[in-house]
Amino acid sequence: MAARPSRRRTPDVFPLPRKPVPQGSPLGVAREIRRPGPLPDGRPGERLPSPFDCKGIPMTSPNHSILAVAHYHEPLAFWRRRGGWFTDSEEHHERFFTAETVEKLAALGVTTVVWPGYKGLGLQFERPELERLKPFRKLLDRAGIELGVYLQCGSYYAETFYEENPQARDWTALDYWGKPHVYSEFYRCYWRHRPCLTHRAFSEYVAHAAQTLIKDYGATYFNCDNNAQMPCYTPHFRQAFVKFLKDKYQTHTTEGLATFVRRYGHPNVDNVVLPNGSPRRPLESLHALPDPGLQDWVEFRCRLVAGNVQIITAAAKQANPNVRLCYNLAYDYGEFHQLVWATEPEFVAPHADFLFSEDGNQPRVTSDGRLISQVHTAKHVRAMGRRANLYPPHATADQSSHDAMALWMMEMAVHNQGDFGCLYANDFDLPDDDPRPATLRFVRKHEDVFTDNTTVSQIAVLRSRHSSAINWLEATEGRLLAQQALYEAGLQWDNVLESLDGLDRYRLLILPDTVSVPNACVKRIADYVRGGGRVLAVGAALSCDEWGCRRAKSAAMSLFAERDSAYGLSEAKTYAGAVLAAWLGLEGQAAGRLFAFPRLAHPSPLRWDPDASRAPVINFEHHAMPLNGEAFLAAVRDALQAPPLVETVCGNSNARVIPALLRSLHDRSISLHVLNYRPQEKVASLRVRLNLAELRAVSGAQVLLPDSDRLQPVAVAREGDATVLTLPPFRHYTGVLFGE
Incomplete structure (x- = not known):
């Protein structure tokens, strides 16, 4: 038997977290690390950057x-x-x-x-x-x-x-x-x-x-x-993990070690299993x-x-x-x-x-009537300042496949800023009626509309990183149910992260079973409400901190003779709102801008089985409208206390049309985009009512259609403060550019 190659020790534990070099240091961000000896393919040693250089x-x-x-x-x-x-x-x-x-x-x-x-x-x-x-x-x-x-x-x-x-x-x-x-x-x-x-x-x-x-x-x-x-x-991994804990909690300091003890109940960080x-x-x-x-x-x-x-x-x-x-x-x-x-x-x-x-979330309506969409991912990636590469539906030669592909492309154009990711794969001999080349030409023709934009939304939905990890099942199911209801209702919403950057541009913040939220984020939410913002907490939102520990019993408990554990589980909105106000430290008019709704009910919830060996999955088969979705949407409208930005009335009873508003970063103009998630049924007519003050002075608009080489003018009418228009027939997508 051949001798096993020698196990030469590699001199490199990647130190995480590691303090970045201070600005102005002679090392600075240009600091580099030289590997000892040749690089792995035998070439002479070259300088490679430190892990913080890309900052x-x-x-x-x-x-x-x-x-x-x-x-x-x-x-x-x-x-x-x-x-x-x-x-x-x-x-x-x-x-x-x-x-x-x-x-x-x-x-x-x-x-x-x-x-x-x-x-x-x-x-x-x-x-x-x-x-x-x-x-x-x-x-x-x-x-x-x-x-x-x-x-x-x-x-x-x-x-x-x-x-x-x-x-x-x-x-x-x-x-x-x-x-x-x-x-x-x-x-x-x-x-x-x-x-x-x-x-x-x-x-x-x-x-x-x-x-x-x-x-x-x-x-x-x-x-x-x-x-x-x-x-x-491996011992190498365990050594690195212990170092991570020491760095994270700063256990070399008295205060840091005390924090570790509050977390783990003992000071023996070297013994962590x-x-x-x-x-x-x-x-x-x-x-x-x-x-x-x-x-x-x-x-x-x-x-x-x-x-x-x-x-x-x-x-x-x-x-x-x-x-x-x-x-x-x-x-x-x-x-x-x-x-x-x-x-x-x-x-x-x-x-x-x-x-x-x-994923398998390509846009479609399933045989049991559930709307599937990759919008959930696209909005999260947009909140991170990036675009997503997502898989398209499988391409075949039949019309239903063509409809699915055209719909996917337009969903990516509208919600993913024109990033089509893996548009073609391994086979480039397409039938003449394949919709991809023509749809791509249409989007590229209007590239400035689809790529150089920001969203126009009233509602922010918190996608809490800590909740998604500590309370994965509750937070994931609750978020998907809330976002599904908002999207299918045509309400304009975006994801926000725990940093809450840009939160002030939204009228309403929804917390969909975001159970474990850092204290700093809670403080920022309280400041948002004091500044006039509104919050709708769903389920057990905010009930735990970033360690997953329940927040202290609030002063409101004595008023209602109830326990924290009942929060979010009943229709006791007054009680839940009082608990929420106490956690946020709000009272008076600010507390009046807090709203609560019980946990959203999934028609077929994932039941965790402790005896199951397979990893649980909440995929497209789990995307659905909540059983209490109508009541939830009524609570959203009550919390908004303002008309929705877009209202649609479709002539097709079976149509599933979803509107989206975008704003050009070039000239700040507004554009409307509508997707039909049942493209096999052409939308004969669509009446749209827009409640945006900045559109009141607009006297004209033009319609975008993928199967037309020209922009088509459309009449704009007024109903009070609203802008109203009726769109011509379309199959997968139509858009409206507002202007003279």
Whole structure:
């Protein structure tokens, strides 16, 4: 038996959190770290940036341009090792690097391709495949198409990578039984291992791969895949976790150690046990994070993923500041992604140009009448200042598939600022009636309308990061139910994060079962209400702090002889409002702007089974209107105490039309956009009433229709202070531009 390669120690625990270098320091943001010895592929050592260097490099503006990506990102070795591909695999693969393929891509309106880059087999192994990019890039340059490549950020091929990098055996994440974590816990890709991101050397390896793809092959766009930190039980990981706890709580100080004791009940930070489950009850099957060890462990893993992203982004931007990176977090598929994959998009977004979320939420109405939409994800990503790359529906040659694709494209144009992500994948021979090229031409023709905009909304919905982790089931179900009701009612809403940036532009803040909210956020909410804002708390909103601990009993308890645990569970709105006011420290007129509503009821709620071994999933099958949705919407209107910005009356009783308002950042003009989620039924007529004061002086408007080359004038009428117009027939989408 061959001798096992030596286990050379890698000198790098990634220190999280780490204090950034003060401004004005001679180190500054330009500080760099030199790796000892050669880089992993044997090239002479190069300087790589510290993980905080990318703080000084701006990410691409979300109001960029139309993004239409064509994907063929797997190398030949992947297709062969996975099995079940073509018998003429090499010839089939070669066809994607030809001038004929580039001509097809240009005809389809592609702006960017994602082609095979670094897959995790090892840079030396993959060099011959990468050489195909050099002549291919010349073909793309002549066609005006950007070269993007795939970048594997979270796994490597055990059969080739260790041969090329024997030291990487020390980087591999081990499960509780000491076995390498594989790419998938099912039957797929058992030959791919997952890294432990406490080893900075892994992140530097991928960062070097990114720089190689930029410098040697001219890549300017990256699809960064498989970002995750699986539960790891190596001594190296545990050492890093203990250091994280010491840094987070500052246990070297008297005050910091006291805080740790308040959290854990003892001062023995060095003895903290890593969370673990059993084969019958794995950790991934949990629906919440009830104790501080779980909460900190999940946060640490999420910050490791963000640290990996920081290092890769900094290296790529150092090689070319104009490079754009899209990180796949797969976070809105429906799993408890912070626990299962350690992906927290709010940690990653500051270091990414785009976020990728693999899900099955493509827009449609199901056979049982439920409206599915990717708007939930698009609005969250917009709140983070980014655009999302999302999967389109599966394309076939039938009319229903064409309708679904056209609807998806227009939903992405309206709500995702013209980012079409993976518009084409692996097959570029489209039937003549495929709607993608024509729809893309329409959106590009009106690019300034769809990309250079902000929303016009009355309502902010808090997407609480702490609640989504500590109370995943309650917070996720409550948020989806509330947002579903608002969207289907045509109310204009946005997501806001716990920082509550820009909150003052909204009339109403809704807290949909945001159970665990930081004290600083609660204080900001109180200031918002004192300034005239209004709050509708749903379910158990605000009942716990950022540690998941129940807030102290309020002064209101003696008035109602009730307990905090009853809050949010009944129709006792007066009582709930008094509790809410006490938590926020509000009284008088300010307290009168607080409203409460009981927990939203799902028609088929997810019931957590402690004996189940599968991870719970709240995916598109769980998207639904709440059973008490009408009462909730009545409570929203009562809390708003103002007419909705948009009201629609459709001539089709079965139509599902949803309006959206956007404002141009160029000239501040308003535009209206309407999607029909049942495109198989053409909307014969649609009467729209707009309650915006700034439209009262508008005397004309023009209609956008995808199947028309010209803008069509539409009459504008007045009904009191409202602007009223009737739109012509449309199938998937229509828009209105207001102006003279």
